[in-house]
Amino acid sequence: MVTPTRTPTREPSDPGARAPRPLLAAVGALLRNGWRGLTSMRTALVLLFLLALAALPGALLPQRSLNQDLVDQYFADYPWLAPTLDRLGFFDVFAAPWFAAIYLLLMVSLIGCVLPRTVEHFHTLRGEPVVTPRNLARMPHHGRATLDVGLDEATDLVRARLRGWRRAERADGAGRTVSAEKGYLREAGNLVFHLSLIGLLLGFAGGKLFGYEGQVIVMSGGGQFCNTGILGYDSFRAGLRVDGTGLTPFCVRLDDFEADFLPNGQPDSFRGTLSYQSAEDVKAGRVDEWRTHQLEVNHPLRVDGHRVYLLGHGYAPRFTVTFPDGQQRTEQIQWRPVDQATLLSEGATKFEPPGVTDEEERRNSQLAITGLFAPTSSGGPVVTSVFPGLLAPEVAVDVLRGDLGLDDGRGQSIFQVDQRMVESGELVRVARENLVPGESLTLDDGTVIRFDGVEDWAYLQVSYDPGQHAVLVFAVLLLAGLGLSLSIRRRRFWARLTPTDDGARTVVELGGLARTDRAGYGEEFDRMRADLLDRPTTREES
């Protein structure tokens, strides 16, 4: 920003442009004028507006990248509008070609403006301050006096006052002139700011190409997860250049999880005790050595350039089924919260009968325990949850028996049974009961189902973004450049020293010019003038 001398929209008029000329030259002129137009400040302004305008739908319309459910809801609410919006990319604004077109044009415009200016600034830095104008009285800031000192002494005074300025002295008739300039860092800051924007965009793009994030639920009490492939994740979002192979194979294990709530049910703290092995540990075969990390919200685990976050938590009831032949099976799988305030959860824990060799029989005697889990039950026949902490857990379960439909090749939710199997009568409810930990129920065939207890699970996210360090560095540079370009004033100062005829005294004439908008150079110039000219031995002339 603040590009005071940015190419002031040069008129793309070329006197010879209309005259007939070879095609090549015409194309050349077109390109040149197009380039000038693109890199002009006015175009940059228009593109900035377009960018702001184009980003707005990203906030006002539901976005797929944030919440697919809201997008589906929008489709249901506005069936006449949503498909059109979708075709135009309004549900993925920040991935839409028109959005990319705007910022890429802006970047091209920026490069086209900033690179020539960088070269120009480089030359300015190597050059000398400009020659003193003939008539300093015409400068916005001016002063003149005769000092009772000789030329050399007067020059020394000026030099001393201009310490820290870039100076050039030139002979001027019998006397000499001093040109000085200060505030070069303003333009440097301006350029750093704009170049950092490019770096920032590249870092961002790098993250989108080579980064990924995946979410996984890990059971407390020793649940493990290793970052070996996409299949280990419950959901995974890959960067454009990520195919899911060659992931860094670190491992984490959730030893313990603790959630604390305030009496009103508001979450107070979530803490997971995490053990982990870096990819190096795994490679070196140190499989028994685990490092620990206290995983909290705002305190992710950082390992091997990856970050492991705690995003959420819930409960997994544990059931043990004792089949009529005495065999036992224990299952524990996460149930999902349906109410975030009380963590009332629903789910389906599914069992296969053990030791059944007949396919048909095996398929028809599968069991599912479905229903609701309340961490703090209200008691009474209808189980609801009154508090998200684990104070008085209770489940309200339906036990279903029959064909769960697990073998038909279709994927199915781990939180529900397939309703089609229920509707077709292949899966029937055989019991409905409320259970507290330790309680059990018995089915008609003598199968006993016991509700053993509850374990916490944590919803973890693994994120990898190789571009984020670059983004941070460029963001800091950007801020520094911005600060310099907005706080530093570029100003020029000239002194013309002319000895009087007798050589004993020197006429000193000063001029000052601020090179930036609203610079407020006046006060500084007045101080300099006072320091140089208001001496007891001075005769003020103007």
Place this chain on the structure above:
Amino acid sequence: MLAELATYSDRLFVAAAGIYALAMVLHAVEFAAARAKTPELVGAGGPDAEPEAAPTRSRADRFGRMAVALVVLAALLHAASIVARGVAAQRWPLGNMYEFIAGICLAAVVTWLVVLRRTPASRPAGLFVLLPVLILMLLADSVLYAPAGPVVPPLRSYWMSIHVSTISISSGLLLVAGVASLLYLLRRSALLPAVTEKLPVADTLDRLAYRITIVAFPLFTFAIITGAIWAEAAWGRFWGWDPKETVSFVSWVIYAAYLHARATAGWRTGRAAWINAAGFATMIFNLFFINMVVAGLHSYAGVG
């Protein structure tokens, strides 16, 4: 003890709002009593600029000075209210919409007092600066009020104090800049000449808007960067186009456009002021609409 302190904080807040309202009334009287300024008088509003004029200070001037004195008093109460809330809740007192708006308003008022100290001639605009402040405070106290209490775990980070404080301060600064730009546009237009000619001269308003914006813009940039750093630790990514992030980006781009417009021939004055006003509009939009209507990660900062 802490509950009492929370009550005191609430009372101080209401008292501050009441005194701001009173100051507004005095500013209004000043405004009504003032005669249109002739350009020569501009800049002579300072305390002792014309010593011999002091005994016969005009009525408008006296009311204006009283109004400013009240604003200083109210700002002190306002600050005390915020400090008391922080102590009562035992955390950084910018954890919900009510506290956030209280912070923005204090920042705006302090900005305005600094402006007055530097350019006393701006004083006739006081009415128009206090108006949005008072509206925001009334909204905060009625619709958005939340009792002092602890915040959810994601908000417990030292980044919250850095990010939300700098966002509040820059929002407060931009509020004053936005008002200055709007008054500038009003002053330049031919509308309501009887009212507008009592405002500070157009050039003063324009310079005011620009000077505040070049302070606020880097601060706002810093605030967005700290927000990104915090989001990286709390949400798993530094930037995710969450609605609040998106509208902050829009505001940032618009203010960037403002600074560019200031350096472009033909855009320097009127158009630049429109852009500044648009930037201010997006800040307000971000404050209310995004927090209260659109669901996003920042929503927990809003009301239930």
